[in-house]
Amino acid sequence: MAFSDLLLGSVAVRGKTTSHSLNELLRAIRQHLGMDVAFISQFTGGQRIFREVDPSSPHNPVQPGAGDPLEESFCLRVVDGRLPELMHDARKHPVAAALPVTEAVPVGAHMSVPIKLDDGSVYGTFCCFSHAADLTLDERDLAMMRVFADVAAHLISAEQRAAASRSEQESRIRHALASDWHTVLYQPIFDTQVNGVVGFEALSRFHLDPYQPPDHWFQKAYEVGLGNALEARAIHKALEGLESLPDNAFVSVNMSPEHILSGAMDELFQDHALERVVLEITEHAEVDHYGDLMRMIKPFRERGMQLAVDDAGAGYASFRHILNLEPDRIKLDMSLTRHIDTDKSRRALTAAFAKFASETDISLVAEGVETPSEVATLSDLGVFKLQGYYIARPLKLDAAASFQPLR
Structure with a gap:
């Protein structure tokens, strides 16, 4: 059994919400990599929305539900290739350094991979960053991030299918009522x-x-x-x-x-x-x-x-x-x-x-x-x-x- 299947089985437990399972993934990868913040972003309506964030703290510079213009984000630049998925120090990359958020947060080490749903569309990104640089991060860590992002994609895809089914059922029932x-x-x-x-x-x-x-x-x-x-x-x-x-x-x-x-x-x-x-x-x-x-x-x-x-x-x-x-x-x-x-x-x-x-x-x-x-x-x-x-x-x-x- 692939590691991604084991990971999916450990978080996708009956009775857990998708948000709960996604937060478990974020906490696990953040602690494994020793980074300060992990989040899942969603691309919607020209915005980058922070869907889930770990840790949950009022002092975290990233808050669930907050967002900003997609064009101003690291996330879009990772997806379209303008930024690499792994940066040991974002402040030393010219594209990242040009973004105001890099110094404002600040962002040092940064890892981000696209979340691709079962239908092939890009939902957003699975990200971790630290305030300080980290030269120890390597391709194995990035590969682990991709596994976690794949599991997140499966969970979100299942959630969207369930939502679509619920919407269809609600429509049928309202039709019967009327x-x-x-x-x-x-x-x-x-x-x-x-x-x-x-x-x-x-x-x-x-x-x-x-x-x-x-x-x-x-x-x-x-x-x-x-x-x-x-x-x-x-x-x-x-x-x-x-x-x-x-x-x-x-x-x-x-x-x-x-x-x-x-x-x-x-x-x-x-x-x-x-x-x-x-x-x-x-x-x-x-x-x-x-x-x-x-x-x-x-x-x-x-x-x-x-x-x-x-x-x-x-x-x-x-x-x-x-x-x-x-x-x-x-x-x-x-x-x-x-x-x-x-x-x-x-x-x-x-x-x-x-x-x-x-x-x-x-x-x-x-x-x-x-x-x-x-x-x-x-x-x-x-x-x-x-x-x-x-x-x-x-x-x-x-x-x-x-x-x-x-x-």
Whole structure:
């Protein structure tokens, strides 16, 4: 393995920002060479901007974010060949000596190499300098600088690709928010005890190429800071259908704890009678502030809204939600109900949920039901509310309003 690969692996650790990794590179090369200042510059808009600087000190003559005209810099002259990459004493080189910064800083020993990105473009330079001259620097030191600059280039290239991907994703989500490419369908929830539809879950669909499932869209929306906006749009569109659906049927909408804690429920639900609204908590991660979450939801439950915990059985988080939120409904994840007729472990866990629900007066809904045998097994276990393709696929509003199951 090349040294550059080892170096890249040591600084490009998951969880570290690019800036943190670049600063580690600067500190390592500056200390290795025994020089006073190391920095990474970026060429942009005719300016040389100091992106990262080591050491971080108010006394450092170079400060992060500061800049100056590119034409007045050492950096441009190194890139275009007017200055060498290694100078033992800049004050003795006529081109460098002619620049005011050489005496003002002052700059003695100076090493600088271009940072060339993966696409071949020059981003800026990777530089070190000392205030005093240093005659000990040699080609091996310069070669080391080039390795560090290559690693910096890989990190910055990856950062730019990620930024471009984020920008593209944000653009797609904003397009969905501002158009009819985002629609809501309604999937019936059937109660075998009353032999009828008792509610519908509102489910988002996105009609943009390439196709991505709804979970992907919401995940990406949260990654670019648009998760709450996309959820709000889905809830608004879902509640618009209440008047068209049967009066005895509820509509279930999905909302994340993060969105609830933002205080958005007032605006989303203020104009709606909530006796027919079920709020499904959609988060799969742990929630740290259940007390705050319950306080936010309480006024709406007092107005008739019911609370459901989604995806029970799919992970540890759903169990915590059940114990801490005291829901009115528990929705069993399809990973638990699928093939329950042939899997004793799934039957045993579902039986435990059914007993818990009976003792706590909670309603159970089984998601992902697809076969008559699964329906029969769930009924034997005391689970009578069903959702899945066996009942119906998600429907457009007009079809949902007139839906009559054949089974």
